[in-house]
Amino acid sequence: MFLNLRTGSNRFFVFVVLAVVVCFPLPVNAGGQAKVKGIRHFSSPDYTRIVVDLSSPPEFSKNRLSNPDRIYFDLKNSSIAKEIKTHLPVGDGIVKTIRASQFNDDTVRLVFDIEEITDYKSFIIEDPVRLVIDLYGKGKGTDNRVLAVTKKRIVIDAGHGGHDPGAVGPNKLYEKDVVLDIAVKLKRILSADPVNEIYLTRENDVFIPLEERTAIANRKNADLFVSIHANASPRKQAKGVETYLLNWTDDEEANRVAARENKISLKKMKEMNRQMDTVGAILSGLMRENKRDESIKLANYIQRSIISGLDDNYGDVPDLGVKQALFYVLFGAKMPSILVEVSFISNPEEEKLLSQDEYRMNIAKAIAEGLHTYTASAPAIQKMAVFSNNRAD
Numbered sequence: 001m002f003l004n005l006r007t008g009s010n011r012f013f014v015f016v017v018l019a020v021v022v023c024f025p026l027p028v029n030a031g032g033q034a035k036v037k038g039i040r041h042f043s044s045p046d047y048t049r050i051v052v053d054l055s056s057p058p059e060f061s062k063n064r065l066s067n068p069d070r071i072y073f074d075l076k077n078s079s080i081a082k083e084i085k086t087h088l089p090v091g092d093g094i095v096k097t098i099r100a101s102q103f104n105d106d107t108v109r110l111v112f113d114i115e116e117i118t119d120y121k122s123f124i125i126e127d128p129v130r131l132v133i134d135l136y137g138k139g140k141g142t143d144n145r146v147l148a149v150t151k152k153r154i155v156i157d158a159g160h161g162g163h164d165p166g167a168v169g170p171n172k173l174y175e176k177d178v179v180l181d182i183a184v185k186l187k188r189i190l191s192a193d194p195v196n197e198i199y200l201t202r203e204n205d206v207f208i209p210l211e212e213r214t215a216i217a218n219r220k221n222a223d224l225f226v227s228i229h230a231n232a233s234p235r236k237q238a239k240g241v242e243t244y245l246l247n248w249t250d251d252e253e254a255n256r257v258a259a260r261e262n263k264i265s266l267k268k269m270k271e272m273n274r275q276m277d278t279v280g281a282i283l284s285g286l287m288r289e290n291k292r293d294e295s296i297k298l299a300n301y302i303q304r305s306i307i308s309g310l311d312d313n314y315g316d317v318p319d320l321g322v323k324q325a326l327f328y329v330l331f332g333a334k335m336p337s338i339l340v341e342v343s344f345i346s347n348p349e350e351e352k353l354l355s356q357d358e359y360r361m362n363i364a365k366a367i368a369e370g371l372h373t374y375t376a377s378a379p380a381i382q383k384m385a386v387f388s389n390n391r392a393d
Contacts, residue, residue: 033077048092051209052133072110156226157226166179223336227339238344239344246327
């Protein structure tokens with residue numbers, strides 16, 4: 001049976017986390033001003049993500065003005081680092097330029113000169129702290145001719161990497177190494193079918209911030225986004241497989257998993273969920289952006305495929321089911337997206353299995369089979385392939 005998340009009006013909204021951080025900004029660091037340390041941006045024909053690197057989470061306000069069209073964010077109790085660029089030309093059809101200045105003694109103003117957008121949203125990610133602003137456009141540089149195609153573009157995300165090892169097993173097996181190997185194997189399997197177009201967020205041991213992973217999927221105009229992780233628990237006996245989609249939850253264990261992957265405290269994770277329960281009704285339209293119903297289907301197909309595939313080779317694998325939680329890595333995804341915890345690296349038995357090439361290959365095959373079942377059971381994925389030099393690659 002598919003997981004049913006339709007109980008209760010607030011649970012209907014997958015992406016309401018964005019409202020929480022806008023309506024309930026994180027408190028200012030009591031130790032002093034938040035420092036703006038850098039500004040980055042990622043562009044595609046119909047989407048721009050701007051990332052502001054900060055020393056601590058500030059309170060902020062925002063507004064949109066016309067003539068000329070621009071959006072500004074005022075970061076309270078903040079200062080701007082002297083060494084950063086304060087004027088960044090973008091020119092991607094959505095944002096013309098990004099400007100930053102010390103508006104007054106304790107306020108940094110960020111201004112985005114807009115060409116044309118349909119909407120914009122913002123949220124804060126911690127450790128390290130950054131403010132993320134997503135701006136949505138209509139797509140530029142096309143001649144309006146389109147072609148329906150069935151090629152499936154899938155972005156596979158291997159969690160962690162570089163200086164971030166993820167969870168570490170009792171025998172020092174690193175999550176970042178396990179999931180990268182599974183992701184590479186999965187790409188190889190899926191790429192054997194010529195209708196698949198497969199991308200990895202990372203292909204070696206490098207660190208990629210969480211907000212960049214979703215930006216990669218959006219920039220590639222992906223049909224599906226799958227983030228691969230290995231689970232961990234203070235209970236050494238914990239074992240099994242579980243798959244997540246983005247939504248708020250009051251489940252203690254799901255919040256614990258999300259807090260670990262997000263690198264925030266369980267207390268802060270629970271606060272985020274409580275706040276969301278009060279403001280969820282504001283953002284009913286956002287549910288559609290994250291393809292909630294399709295994410296549920298995708299999660300169920302992959303979960304069932306992994307359990308079935310591992311049961312055939314390794315006996316009775318605990319099926320922990322499909323769950324929901326607020327994973328930063330899924331924020332802003334414009335396609336069906338899920339996060340799979342393939343086994344518990346903290347469990348000595350499952351760590352030993354995860355260290356084996358055959359076990360990792362079986363997981364990759366199972367995820368591939370789940371993806372195949374999903375795409376075969378749903379109406380053919382049809383994308384409007386635009387004849388343009390501005391391809392999302």
